[in-house]
């Protein structure tokens with residue numbers, strides 16, 4: 154005897170539970186790509202670029218936070234810029250186009266607060282022996298830039314932080330942008346709210362806090378790229394490097410103890426603060442107006458992208 158239609162028909166509760174299970178499975182499967190997309194988008198920076206490990210979006214739009222040393226960083230997208238000038242010293246030219254990969258650079262010079270947090274040694278009193286990072290005559294103030302730091306010691310800090318020094322070309326692009334400007338803020342003259350140089354009232358007293366002079370920010374948002382303290386770069390000094398060096402990601406790592414520093418300092422005249430001005434010291438020189446800032450490479454293969462608004466922001470407090 155054939156079963157009746159009524160006996161072949163599944164019971165209503167079975168149908169309902171089967172349908173719910175199928176819906177739940179479909180929902181689970183559909184959620185997988187969404188979560189993957191969320192995880193992916195949380196690794197995108199403010200410019201739509203993929204951020205390297207160790208970096209996250211800071212609470213303030215456009216800024217980043219490097220977790221290891223809690224430093225605020227800004228992004229310099231990949232692409233060409235004009236490096237050097239024929240208006241300065243012979244070794245500051247010729248002007249030439251250089252193409253760089255994207256990178257991140259500290260918004261501020263490394264402060265005493267950040268140096269202390271690294272655990273690296275320093276002396277709290279000025280000392281004539283000049284054997285280690287030590288207080289300048291005006292004393293150690295946490296928010297002011299670390300000084301009396303040799304190139305080698307600056308390398309120790311950035312290595313501890315998982316960073317590196319900016320190359321000379323990176324430093325100049327971060328300060329100058331792509332329009333060949335004379336100062337980080339443009340071509341207008343120096344002013345007290347833009348930079349610390351010899352005519353600034355604080356110049357004869359001490360360095361200024363690293364977060365001063367916001368009106369003098371570069372096109373990418375880095376401040377004090379002109380003045381306050383000189384900043385070490387990765388490069389060995391070569392007066393002819395602009396003519397002989399590569400046009401893609403140039404850096405002069407040839408053997409030699411003479412290293413390039415950039416940006417001028419608090420007791421100097423405007424010509425040292427130009428975006429293209431170059432100066433140099435040996436890697437063991439320890440001077441009270443020389444400091445540094447760190448850099449981090451972007452993820453390889455990134456092209457310039459449109460800004461993005463989404464993504465998680467750090468809730469950590471930066472160290473300045």
Ligand SMILES: [Ca+2]
Pocket residue numbers: 262377378379380381382383384416417
């Ligand atoms: Ca500076």
